Amino acid sequence: MSDTGHLGVEHSGVVLSGVTKRYGQVTAVSDLTLSIGAGECFSFLGPSGCGKTTTLRMIAGFEDLDEGEITAGGRLISSSAKKFYLPPEKRDFGMVFQAFAVWPHLSVFENVAFPLRLRKLSRSDIEAKTREALTHTGLAGQERAFPNELSGGEKQRIALARALAVNPQVMLLDEPLSNLDPKLREEMRFEIKDLQRRFGFTIIYVTHDQAEAMALSDRIMVMDQGRVRQVGTPLDVYNSPADAFVFGFIGLSNFIPARIENGAAHAALPPGGWDGPAIGPLTRDIPAGLAPGPVTLACRPTEIDLLPADDPREAPRGVVRRKAFLGEIVDYRVALGSTEVRIQRFRRDPSFETGQAVKLLFHRLLWYPA
Amino acid sequence: MSFLPDMRKWGAAEIVLALSILILVVVVAVPVALIFITAFFVDGAFNLADVTAILTQRDTYEALKNSIIIAFGVTVISTIIGVFFAWLVSRTDLPFKGTMKVLFLLPFMLPSFIGALAWKMLLSPRSGYINKMLMGLFDLQDPVFDIYGYWGIILVESMYLFPFVFIQVCGALERMDPTLEESARIAGAGLTTITRKITIPLIMPSILAGALLIALYSLAHFGVPAILGTEAGIYNIPTKIYEKIHQSAGSFKAIRAGTVLASLLVVSAAIILYVQSLVLKSGRFQIIAGKSVRPVALKLRGFKIPLLIFSAVYLLVTVILPTVTIFLVGSLKTYGLSLDWANMTLENYEYILFTWRLTRDAIFNSVYLALSAAFVTMLAGVMISYVIVKMKPRGKWLLEFLGVLPFSLPGTVIALGVILTWSGRFGVNLYNTAWIIFVAYIARYMAFSLKSNSAALEQVHDSLVEASRACGATQWQAMRHVVIPLARPGMVAAFFLIFLPALRELTTSVLLYGPTTRTIGVAIYTLNEDGETVYAAALASIALVIIVLGQIGIKKLTQARAEGV
Numbered sequence: 001m002s003d004t005g006h007l008g009v010e011h012s013g014v015v016l017s018g019v020t021k022r023y024g025q026v027t028a029v030s031d032l033t034l035s036i037g038a039g040e041c042f043s044f045l046g047p048s049g050c051g052k053t054t055t056l057r058m059i060a061g062f063e064d065l066d067e068g069e070i071t072a073g074g075r076l077i078s079s080s081a082k083k084f085y086l087p088p089e090k091r092d093f094g095m096v097f098q099a100f101a102v103w104p105h106l107s108v109f110e111n112v113a114f115p116l117r118l119r120k121l122s123r124s125d126i127e128a129k130t131r132e133a134l135t136h137t138g139l140a141g142q143e144r145a146f147p148n149e150l151s152g153g154e155k156q157r158i159a160l161a162r163a164l165a166v167n168p169q170v171m172l173l174d175e176p177l178s179n180l181d182p183k184l185r186e187e188m189r190f191e192i193k194d195l196q197r198r199f200g201f202t203i204i205y206v207t208h209d210q211a212e213a214m215a216l217s218d219r220i221m222v223m224d225q226g227r228v229r230q231v232g233t234p235l236d237v238y239n240s241p242a243d244a245f246v247f248g249f250i251g252l253s254n255f256i257p258a259r260i261e262n263g264a265a266h267a268a269l270p271p272g273g274w275d276g277p278a279i280g281p282l283t284r285d286i287p288a289g290l291a292p293g294p295v296t297l298a299c300r301p302t303e304i305d306l307l308p309a310d311d312p313r314e315a316p317r318g319v320v321r322r323k324a325f326l327g328e329i330v331d332y333r334v335a336l337g338s339t340e341v342r343i344q345r346f347r348r349d350p351s352f353e354t355g356q357a358v359k360l361l362f363h364r365l366l367w368y369p370a
Numbered sequence: 371m372s373f374l375p376d377m378r379k380w381g382a383a384e385i386v387l388a389l390s391i392l393i394l395v396v397v398v399a400v401p402v403a404l405i406f407i408t409a410f411f412v413d414g415a416f417n418l419a420d421v422t423a424i425l426t427q428r429d430t431y432e433a434l435k436n437s438i439i440i441a442f443g444v445t446v447i448s449t450i451i452g453v454f455f456a457w458l459v460s461r462t463d464l465p466f467k468g469t470m471k472v473l474f475l476l477p478f479m480l481p482s483f484i485g486a487l488a489w490k491m492l493l494s495p496r497s498g499y500i501n502k503m504l505m506g507l508f509d510l511q512d513p514v515f516d517i518y519g520y521w522g523i524i525l526v527e528s529m530y531l532f533p534f535v536f537i538q539v540c541g542a543l544e545r546m547d548p549t550l551e552e553s554a555r556i557a558g559a560g561l562t563t564i565t566r567k568i569t570i571p572l573i574m575p576s577i578l579a580g581a582l583l584i585a586l587y588s589l590a591h592f593g594v595p596a597i598l599g600t601e602a603g604i605y606n607i608p609t610k611i612y613e614k615i616h617q618s619a620g621s622f623k624a625i626r627a628g629t630v631l632a633s634l635l636v637v638s639a640a641i642i643l644y645v646q647s648l649v650l651k652s653g654r655f656q657i658i659a660g661k662s663v664r665p666v667a668l669k670l671r672g673f674k675i676p677l678l679i680f681s682a683v684y685l686l687v688t689v690i691l692p693t694v695t696i697f698l699v700g701s702l703k704t705y706g707l708s709l710d711w712a713n714m715t716l717e718n719y720e721y722i723l724f725t726w727r728l729t730r731d732a733i734f735n736s737v738y739l740a741l742s743a744a745f746v747t748m749l750a751g752v753m754i755s756y757v758i759v760k761m762k763p764r765g766k767w768l769l770e771f772l773g774v775l776p777f778s779l780p781g782t783v784i785a786l787g788v789i790l791t792w793s794g795r796f797g798v799n800l801y802n803t804a805w806i807i808f809v810a811y812i813a814r815y816m817a818f819s820l821k822s823n824s825a826a827l828e829q830v831h832d833s834l835v836e837a838s839r840a841c842g843a844t845q846w847q848a849m850r851h852v853v854i855p856l857a858r859p860g861m862v863a864a865f866f867l868i869f870l871p872a873l874r875e876l877t878t879s880v881l882l883y884g885p886t887t888r889t890i891g892v893a894i895y896t897l898n899e900d901g902e903t904v905y906a907a908a909l910a911s912i913a914l915v916i917i918v919l920g921q922i923g924i925k926k927l928t929q930a931r932a933e934g935v
Contacts (some may be wrong), residue, residue, distance in 0.1 A: 089557070089558045090557050094557040097552070101550050103554075105574075115557035115558050359922060
């Protein structure tokens with residue numbers, strides 16, 4: 001416990017050490033240790049119920065910890081051992097919630113001025129800081145409006161302005177864009193990023209949308225069932241998913257069951273599958289230290305080429321089962337033995353029809369234990 | 371489908387539509403119109419002089435004043451009680467708060483006039499048991515409490531009306547998006563600031579909605595002022611109307627004075643409902659959560675046990691004590707005897723249930739009237755809701771308006787309207803028969819039936835009917851096999867929403883009863899007036915037993931249904 005405390009003192013970001021949270025029999029967050037740098041944009045990514053929101057709420061101070069401690073800017077804010085919890089209102093964080101949580105009985109101006117009034121600032125300071133926050137979020141001129149007169153996007157801007165008004169060091173964002181329509185969502189991503197660049201606060205961002213996490217974050221933590229699966233940059237997480245869960249969660253994916261036999265760098269498709277010669281590309285890239293036996297091959301639909309059956313290159317054979325034209329992209333389902341593989345090609349690539357025999361050229365494969 | 375259908379094509383739809391309009395016009399529109407006509411027209415000419423003459427009479431003016439004083443007091447006190455207990459059970463860590471919430475709704479079940487009767491027995495200056503006990507205990511010459519008066523009326527009404535606010539506020543606090551309060555905490559606000567600046571303003575519409583319902587109810591309430599006010603010469607509008615009509619044995623002059631007072635009630639009710647709609651209309655109070663996280667309960671710490679005891683004592687005093695008193699007094703050999711085992715007997719119950727014609731009739735009448743009115747109103751409600759929700763004819767607002775109008779009309783007003791309509795003016799004279807009460811109940815409870823049935827029918831999406839038609843079902847078959855089965859929960863709910871209040875009804879039937887058509891409420895009231903306090907209490911005990919059994923029955927039935935689905 002003491003060394004993590006030591007870590008906290010030196011660290012100016014947000015540090016979680018051994019944080020565990022249980023609800024009755026269910027462990028919502030299990031032994032989470034994490035250090036988020038000052039000024040970093042860090043995302044918690046995972047399916048619903050993975051513990052990402054619980055973690056954020058523990059950082060915010062709404063939930064006590066069952067184990068571990070949290071520091072922010074070198075200051076201890078939560079500790080289960082010391083039974084110390086700085087109340088949320090004393091943490092000086094900004095927070096934006098999924099359901100906007102703008103107060104319907106207050107005008108736009110009063111919503112944003114609320115945290116400033118609590119800090120007993122002078123009248124002119126409140127006025128100036130509120131206007132500044134409203135200007136930065138594109139709400140200038142809407143001061144007198146009430147939230148019910150505004151759109152969802154504007155409501156979320158109020159929430160952002162309100163969080164921004166006190167110039168917080170840390171901004172907690174709990175799925176702030178998931179109640180907005182897709183176009184607005186994309187626009188707001190950039191605005192949030194812009195605000196961060198201008199004010200330099202740390203962002204901790206909770207989302208279940210991998211594209212959103214990719215677009216925004218310096219680093220992403222992928223969580224599942226209360227445990228960390230991977231922490232890394234968006235590129236890391238996309239290119240080298242730590243396990244099949246992460247691979248499956250980030251982007252479209254194919255999982256093909258296979259075997260490593262006789263310790264040799266050779267993989268075969270399952271029985272009843274393709275019965276041709278040794279599988280060309282699949283014999284490559286087998287990571288060292290992967291034990292013989294069943295494995296799972298993972299690949300993205302865009303990283304497989306479709307070739308005519310008479311192509312001279314050595315590659316597994318399959319049959320096109322379904323084909324869907326999605327505009328710029330053509331989506332194929334190809335039977336590869338007993339597995340169905342999803343393949344996405346561009347409209348301009350050579351086209352194949354349902355029922356046609358093809359060869360599959362895998363550009364990039366990842367190997368995970370089955 | 372047009373409001374005035376093509377005369378050449380009178381199909382089922384047109385008949386249903388015409389029938390719906392006819393029912394609402396005969397049952398609702400005509401009686402209400404007659405009240406205003408009787409009040410403002412004499413011999414076919416508009417006549418305001420008589421109206422002002424009636425209103426400036428001292429006793430009518432006093433009645434108006436008293437109605438307002440009582441309604442104001444009751445609204446303020448029950449709102450405070452309701453908000454406090456609602457906050458306690460939905461936002462704190464009070465022990466047993468789930469059970470407590472159910473217990474706080476109990477006063478809804480108890481008819482307030484029975485409560486008034488009990489409190490009279492406990493706190494009347496001459497013979498109230500608590501007064502006698504205190505006088506004996508401390509050797510006092512004068513009684514400590516006097517239940518007859520404004521305070522008695524206001525406190526007793528508040529005890530039974532606060533659940534209106536309690537339910538509304540509990541609902542608002544539970545449905546409210548917890549992040550509205552959490553974002554205030556993150557912004558730096560402590561719990562008291564949040565309560566003051568965020569929570570209270572946000573639940574204000576719910577508080578107001580409940581408070582206005584209480585004001586509406588109290589303004590036109592007959593039972594409690596009749597039992598606790600008349601003795602002290604305090605009349606409100608309904609009791610004054612009753613007194614005038616009763617004293618003159620239903621003379622037209624008295625009825626006319628009644629209609630003037632009734633018009634006042636209608637106008638105040640309209641104002642109250644208008645204010646309520648204004649409050650609820652502005653969208654500044656959309657506080658429903660998108661996703662629900664249970665709000666953090668406020669830790670009461672040292673106040674936990676004292677507040678639990680306070681709540682328990684409150685329930686003991688307002689619910690248990692009056693109920694026990696009613697049963698004990700109902701078992702006394704003679705009123706005024708001390709509450710000893712030696713003075714108890716079961717003969718009263720036997721006499722009331724099996725021997726005395728008056729009380730036997732009353733029980734029979736109430737059960738019979740409540741069952742038949744509930745059944746008929748439920749069926750009519752299904753039909754009219756179907757027209758409004760599914761057929762959507764032009765001018766459906768008129769049906770909606772006529773249907774919910776009685777909801778804002780006090781029972782006294784409906785009774786007067788029914789007297790004016792069904793006393794031979796249109797060739798039908800139901801006066802002094804049970805039918806006139808039956809007609810009045812249909813008018814009074816139509817709004818309940820429409821609300822419940824419309825809500826259920828709204829759930830039955832048009833595409834379900836269209837799908838069955840596409841499968842080859844006729845309109846009637848679609849109705850029978852698709853609409854009715856899906857709307858059945860609404861129908862069952864409507865039936866009980868009418869049956870239970872009708873069973874204990876007093877305000878309307880007290881103006882309509884004849885020698886053999888007393889209801890339970892009327893019988894209890896008149897027995898009490900005649901000084902037959904013991905029999906009044908015994909009959910009230912039986913009424914309470916019937917009501918409780920009815921409630922349990924509904925609970926069982928609706929639960930079984932819910933599990934069956």
